[in-house]
Amino acid sequence: MAQQVKRAFRYRFYPTDEQAAELSRTFGCVRFVYNTALEERTRAWYGEQRRISYVESSAALTEWKKTEELAFLTEVSSVPLQQVLRHLQTAFGNFFARRAKYPRFKSRKKSRASAEYTRSAFKWRDGKLTLAKMAEALDIRWSRPLPEGAEPSTVTVSRDSAGRWFASLLVEDVIAPAPATNAVVGLDAGITSLVTLSTGEKIANPKHERRDRTRLARAQRELSRKVKGSENREKARRKVARVHARITDRRRDFLHKLTTRLVRENQTVVIEDLTVRNLLKNGRLARAISEASWTELRTMLEYKCAWYGRELVVIDRFFPSSKLCGNCGAVREKLPLNLREWTCDNCGVVHDRDANAARNILAAGLAASACGDGVRPQRESSRTGRSSVKQETQRATAGIPRRQAGEEANAAPDRRTGEGVRAV
Numbered sequence: 139m140a141q142q143v144k145r146a147f148r149y150r151f152y153p154t155d156e157q158a159a160e161l162s163r164t165f166g167c168v169r170f171v172y173n174t175a176l177e178e179r180t181r182a183w184y185g186e187q188r189r190i191s192y193v194e195s196s197a198a199l200t201e202w203k204k205t206e207e208l209a210f211l212t213e214v215s216s217v218p219l220q221q222v223l224r225h226l227q228t229a230f231g232n233f234f235a236r237r238a239k240y241p242r243f244k245s246r247k248k249s250r251a252s253a254e255y256t257r258s259a260f261k262w263r264d265g266k267l268t269l270a271k272m273a274e275a276l277d278i279r280w281s282r283p284l285p286e287g288a289e290p291s292t293v294t295v296s297r298d299s300a301g302r303w304f305a306s307l308l309v310e311d312v313i314a315p316a317p318a319t320n321a322v323v324g325l326d327a328g329i330t331s332l333v334t335l336s337t338g339e340k341i342a343n344p345k346h347e348r349r350d351r352t353r354l355a356r357a358q359r360e361l362s363r364k365v366k367g368s369e370n371r372e373k374a375r376r377k378v379a380r381v382h383a384r385i386t387d388r389r390r391d392f393l394h395k396l397t398t399r400l401v402r403e404n405q406t407v408v409i410e411d412l413t414v415r416n417l418l419k420n421g422r423l424a425r426a427i428s429e430a431s432w433t434e435l436r437t438m439l440e441y442k443c444a445w446y447g448r449e450l451v452v453i454d455r456f457f458p459s460s461k462l463c464g465n466c467g468a469v470r471e472k473l474p475l476n477l478r479e480w481t482c483d484n485c486g487v488v489h490d491r492d493a494n495a496a497r498n499i500l501a502a503g504l505a506a507s508a509c510g511d512g513v514r515p516q517r518e519s520s521r522t523g524r525s526s527v528k529q530e531t532q533r534a535t536a537g538i539p540r541r542q543a544g545e546e547a548n549a550a551p552d553r554r555t556g557e558g559v560r561a562v
Contacts, residue, residue, distance in 0.1 A: 151303050152303065165297070215269070221255075252294055254294045267305065313445045326495040326496040329427065340493075346392075402446070408504070453506065478490070
């Protein structure tokens with residue numbers, strides 16, 4: 139059954155000098171309002187142990203506009219300023235719910251320059267978008283059409299570090315589920331092979347950052363030789379940013395194509411719950427792990443499976459997928475990263491490390507899914523214990539002596555320090 143979802147379509151546009159100046163002023167005012175409101179909330183909390191609500195911040199914004207030194211806030215649209223207060227309220231809500239850290243101040247150089255316009259602050263007519271305080275429509279490059287009959291409810295305008303302008307249009311879209319299939323697949327994430335499927339197929343890691351590493355190093359050397367604050371340094375900085383943007387765009391495009399293919403071809407996709415933040419503590423593999431973008435891969439699989447009526451199963455992070463023999467169920471005591479093939483001491487079967495791990499992941503995911511319990515681990519820390527996938531992990535190692543199984547359970551957390559990462 140088709141479902142209606144909110145979907146964002148991002149397009150690049152080329153503003154005129156007047157539009158660029160207006161948007162730059164808006165970005166500056168948005169950043170100023172956010173930082174000022176955050177400062178007021180912080181002072182009230184630590185000084186008076188009092189929380190400030192969105193209504194109070196909105197009333198304070200009205201008073202700020204009446205002062206002579208902050209009169210410049212009236213020169214831009216009021217909608218982006220109100221929206222950034224709502225974003226700050228959401229940030230504090232996440233903080234008090236222990237879903238995020240304390241909100242941080244926005245930096246002029248490091249933070250993303252953006253402004254959000256709701257329906258009352260822009261005009262959408264005949265496929266042309268005109269923002270508040272502007273006389274002309276934006277010159278948007280329509281790289282793909284919007285859904286037929288869709289009208290944007292929110293428009294977010296942003297400028298990246300490379301100087302490119304983007305407009306993100308949020309619309310209501312109807313997505314039909316993909317045709318049903320009986321295919322299931324398990325995924326083992328790695329570095330040399332970005333993904334190894336339970337079918338034995340290995341999808342190579344394109345390593346976009348490594349391919350552009352020479353170009354990036356040259357641009358960074360040129361930047362380091364420029365005088366701080368000069369125009370030449372700003373040009374060199376944008377050159378470095380363009381190289382980074384090229385790497386990011388190519389990586390995201392590859393991940394979109396890969397995840398779309400996996401979701402369309404399989405009814406059930408099984409992955410493992412990797413803690414990338416802890417894996418990045420491995421100094422030798424941190425750069426390669428960052429380039430692999432496992433977190434972005436999982437995020438794409440999550441929302442695409444939800445869109446197209448597929449099932450995504452996430453097994454426990456401590457499941458010994460690489461050390462477990464898929465033939466007899468024996469668990470190997472140690473498995474160094476440089477050992478890509480290993481022979482089971484119990485049954486003598488020779489295993490490819492990644493393919494065996496992918497098959498074990500699939501078996502554990504299907505077994506856990508058959509229990510009928512929630513098998514997807516929560517992203518937040520759970521106070522109630524382990525998920526049902528952990529119970530299926532115990533079933534997968536049935537028949538192993540307790541001592542050996544206990545040693546494996548104690549050794550499993552090594553995945554957080556990098557032992558569970560595929561070799562480069």
